[in-house]
Structure formats: structure tokens, C-alpha cells
Amino acid sequence: MYNCAIILAAGEGKRMKSATPKVLHKVCGKEMVNIVIDVVKKAQIDDINLVVGTGLEKVKKATELQNIQYSIQEKQLGTGHAVICAKNFLKGKKGTVAIFTGDAPLIKDDTIKKLINFHNEGGYSAVILTSLVDNPYGYGRIIREENGNVSKIVEHKDCTEEELKVNEINSSMYCFDIESLVDSLDKIHNNNAQGEYYLTDVIEILKKSGKKIGALPIPFEETLGVNSREQLAEAARIMRKRVNKNHMENGVTLIDPCTTYIDLNVKIGNDTIIYPQNVIQGSTEIGKNCILYPGSRIEDSIIKEGTIVQSSVILESKIGENTTVGPFAYIRPESVIGNSVRIGDFVEVKKSTIADKTKVSHLTYIGDAEVGSGCNFGCGTVVVNYDGKKKNKTIIGDNSFIGCNTNLVSPVKVNDNTYIAAGSTITDEVPEGSLAIARARQVNKEGWIYKKGLNK
Numbered sequence: 001m002y003n004c005a006i007i008l009a010a011g012e013g014k015r016m017k018s019a020t021p022k023v024l025h026k027v028c029g030k031e032m033v034n035i036v037i038d039v040v041k042k043a044q045i046d047d048i049n050l051v052v053g054t055g056l057e058k059v060k061k062a063t064e065l066q067n068i069q070y071s072i073q074e075k076q077l078g079t080g081h082a083v084i085c086a087k088n089f090l091k092g093k094k095g096t097v098a099i100f101t102g103d104a105p106l107i108k109d110d111t112i113k114k115l116i117n118f119h120n121e122g123g124y125s126a127v128i129l130t131s132l133v134d135n136p137y138g139y140g141r142i143i144r145e146e147n148g149n150v151s152k153i154v155e156h157k158d159c160t161e162e163e164l165k166v167n168e169i170n171s172s173m174y175c176f177d178i179e180s181l182v183d184s185l186d187k188i189h190n191n192n193a194q195g196e197y198y199l200t201d202v203i204e205i206l207k208k209s210g211k212k213i214g215a216l217p218i219p220f221e222e223t224l225g226v227n228s229r230e231q232l233a234e235a236a237r238i239m240r241k242r243v244n245k246n247h248m249e250n251g252v253t254l255i256d257p258c259t260t261y262i263d264l265n266v267k268i269g270n271d272t273i274i275y276p277q278n279v280i281q282g283s284t285e286i287g288k289n290c291i292l293y294p295g296s297r298i299e300d301s302i303i304k305e306g307t308i309v310q311s312s313v314i315l316e317s318k319i320g321e322n323t324t325v326g327p328f329a330y331i332r333p334e335s336v337i338g339n340s341v342r343i344g345d346f347v348e349v350k351k352s353t354i355a356d357k358t359k360v361s362h363l364t365y366i367g368d369a370e371v372g373s374g375c376n377f378g379c380g381t382v383v384v385n386y387d388g389k390k391k392n393k394t395i396i397g398d399n400s401f402i403g404c405n406t407n408l409v410s411p412v413k414v415n416d417n418t419y420i421a422a423g424s425t426i427t428d429e430v431p432e433g434s435l436a437i438a439r440a441r442q443v444n445k446e447g448w449i450y451k452k453g454l455n456k
């Protein structure tokens with residue numbers, strides 16, 4: 001049986017009070033609409049149509065790598081109208097269309113597969129995914145006949161007193177027989193409390209024409225729709241719990257999963273231990289046997305096995321094996337740090353490579369530099385990489401000892417096996433095997449204090 005999907009993502013999301021289209025708000029680091037598209041694909045539906053309208057260009061841009069088709073809904077006249085806008089996509093197709101919304105990111109791929117099978121094997125014209133909830137406020141209610149069959153969906157604002165008491169809600173996710181759906185879309189109207197063309201009205205239309213309607217109840221934690229910031233936080237909480245559970249199942253220790261924030265695409269090796277208050281974002285990959293002590297933010301970075309990080313920020317960089325970072329280090333984009341390196345407290349590294357076994361233990365800035373292996377940076381070293389107009393490069397060879405409080409005025413080269421005396425301001429190349437001293441000689445003026453009368 002042919003299956004395709006339509007995802008509704010044209011709505012304004014008024015209740016978010018945001019300049020960003022609702023479906024582009026992120027849950028665990030990924031736009032809700034991309035989460036839904038990914039899950040639909042994972043359920044083996046490849047022919048996907050996204051209905052876009054509000055913030056059309058932004059939504060298209062955010063989904064451009066997804067290889068999907070678009071329908072445009074110029075005015076947001078309701079969910080039924082949104083599907084009417086996708087009629088061209090459905091034209092001439094026979095089979096099943098599943099419908100989802102870009103603001104309900106918690107649906108699981110297994111549930112989608114179950115929905116499709118239930119629909120296709122049961123000979124239904126429509127199947128609705130529903131949930132039983134304690135507080136159905138705001139949702140469309142599933143109205144059943146005495147024999148339990150579904151007769152219609154009534155939106156909250158259109159409910160009678162009796163209907164408001166129903167606690168089975170419409171998730172806004174369905175399967176339809178394509179031809180039955182297309183026929184009944186012609187018959188929906190907008191004389192309801194919101195003056196909108198509701199997709200939900202299709203159910204009653206199909207029922208009245210004698211078609212078979214099914215409902216498949218699933219846990220509310222898969223159907224939660226995001227209409228407000230509060231619901232966005234709730235959806236993120238549920239997603240985070242799933243992500244963290246998955247890592248723990250794969251052998252990662254999370255000391256406190258409730259305060260560990262890991263984005264959807266992050267990969268972590270087994271036997272890594274993560275303490276509270278770590279935020280691990282984007283496409284970060286952490287190797288095995290690492291320890292992340294409390295308080296770091298790591299984004300789009302690769303950290304190899306056995307490395308220890310504490311209270312630091314690491315962005316778009318690579319860190320090798322058995323290296324230590326922090327506390328309070330700042331690794332800025334395009335940095336590549338080797339194996340068994342030490343990056344200590346208050347060290348900032350920007351767009352630089354640092355080779356294996358080099359130690360930069362404290363209070364140092366390294367920018368636009370290429371640093372060899374086995375070097376030792378004294379406290380307070382500054383790579384002076386900016387001349388006021390442009391950034392310049394510093395090259396430091398292997399086994400260099402950079403004395404405390406050295407300035408390396410770029411562009412400059414320090415060759416292998418060199419020493420730089422503490423307090424030097426290096427402006428010229430330091431030859432291999434030499435000691436460089438670049439500071440004024442000390443002068444002692446004996447008795448000066450007494451001559452000046454400054455003694456106490």
C-alpha cells in the first residue's frame with residue numbers, strides 16, 4: 001500500500017508571542033518541524049508534503065535539507081483549509097495519507113508504524129490518534145456513539161456542556177484513505193466558533209457517508225501539542241527524559257538526568273560520566289570514558305575518549321584523548337587540541353591548533369596560533385594576534401618553554417626546543433635551540449628610598 005504524509009506547519013502560533021514561526025521553536029536543540037519530519041521518515045514514509053504559510057521563507061530554509069515537497073497556505077483559514085492547500089500533492093494518488101502537525105514533536109516512529117498498519121489492515125477511511133487526559137482543556141474532543149464507534153470531533157470552543165466533559169482528545173494526527181479525504185474536504189465549511197475550516201469536520205462527514213472511522217488511543221506524552229512557551233518547556237522536559245534514558249541505556253552515567261541537557265543529535269560513548277548542569281548541544285560527539293564535571297556548555301564539538309572537562313565552554317572544536325580542559329576554560333570555534341594536553345583555568349583558545357602533550361595551565365590567551373607538542377606555557381602568556389587591523393598567525397614549534405607573562409606579537413615564529421624568558425615581549429623569530437630574552441635589564445638604585453625620604 002502506498003503511504004505518504006502531510007505535515008501542517010502554516011499556523012501563526014499567536015500564543016507563543018514570538019517573531020519566530022511556532023514550528024521553528026526548538027525542543028532539545030532541534031526545530032519542532034524537523035523533529036516531526038525526521039520521525040515520519042524513520043517510520044518509512046518518504047513522500048512528505050509540508051504545508052507552510054506563516055514565516056514561509058524561514059520554515060523553508062530550516063527544512064531545506066529534508067528533501068520534502070511544500071504546499072503554500074497563504075491565509076491561515078484553519079487546519080482543513082491547510083490540507084485543501086495540499087490537494088495538488090494528493091492529486092491522482094491512491095493509498096493512505098498520514099497527517100501530522102509541526103507543533104506536536106513527541107510522536108514516536110513506532111506509533112506511526114502502528115497507526116499505518118491499523119489503518120491499512122482494518123479497512124478504515126480514517127483513523128485518529130487520540131489520548132485520554134485528565135485535563136482536556138483546549139483540545140478537540142472525540143465524540144463516540146453508545147456502541148463506542150467514533151462519530152465526530154468537536155473543537156473545545158464548539159463543545160456543549162456534555163461534550164466538554166469528554167476526556168478523550170484529538171491529537172491532530174490521523175491516517176486517511178486519500179480519495180475519501182479529498183472528496184470530503186469539498187464539504188467542510190467555516191460556520192463554527194473560530195470561523196475556520198476545521199480538518200476535524202472531515203470525520204463527521206465521512207461517518208455520515210457510511211465510512212469506517214477508527215480511533216487509536218496513545219499516551220498523552222506522545223500527543224502533547226505546543227501552543228505556548230509553557231507547553232514548549234513541557235515538551236522539552238519529556239523529550240529530554242527520553243534522550244537521557246537512551247544514553248543511560250547505552251552505558252553513560254548521568255549523575256542527575258533531571259539537570260543534564262543533551263540535544264537530540266549528540267553522541268556519547270559508554271562509561272562516560274556526566275555530572276549535573278552540563279549542556280551538550282548540536283552535533284557534539286563525546287567519546288567513551290570521559291568525565292564531564294559540573295557546569296560546561298559544549299556545542300558542535302568532538303571530544304575523544306578519556307578526556308575530562310570541567311566548568312568550561314567548548315564551541316565548534318575538536319579535543320583529543322586523555323586531555324583535561326578547565327575549570328573555566330573557553331575553547332572558541334575552529335580549535336583543534338591534541339591528546340594528553342592540559343588546558344587549565346582561565347585559558348582561552350581561539351582558532352588554534354595545539355599538539356599532543358602541551359600544557360597551558362593557567363591565565364593564557366592563544367589565538368590564531370599553531371602550537372607544537374610538548375610545550376609548556378607559563379602563567380599569563382598572551383598571543384598578541386590582532387594588530388588593530390587584521391589577525392596574524394603565530395607558530396610555535398615542539399618542546400618550547402614559554403616563560404610566564406610572555407607576549408608573542410604576531411606574526412611571529414618560535415622554533416623547536418626553545419626557551420623564552422619570563423616577561424618577554426617576542427617580536428622576532430626565535431631560532432631552534434635558543435633562549436630568547438626580550439625585556440629591559442633590571443636596575444637596582446641602592447638607598448633610593450632613604451634619599452627620597454620615603455621610609456616609614
Ligand code: UD1
Nearest residue numbers: 008009010011076077078079082101102139140170172225
Ligand atoms: C488542533 C485540532 C484539535 C486538536 C489539537 C491537538 C483542528 C480544528 N483542531 O487544534 O482538535 O485537539 O490540534 O493539538 O484541527 N495550521 C495550519 N494552517 C492553519 C491552521 C493551523 O497549517 O490555517 C497548523 C499549525 O501550524 C499547527 C497545526 O496546524 O501546526 C494545528 O493548528 P493549531 O491552531 O495549533 O490547532 P489547535 O487549536 O491546537
Ligand code: CA
Nearest residue numbers: 103225226227
Ligand atoms: Ca496546536
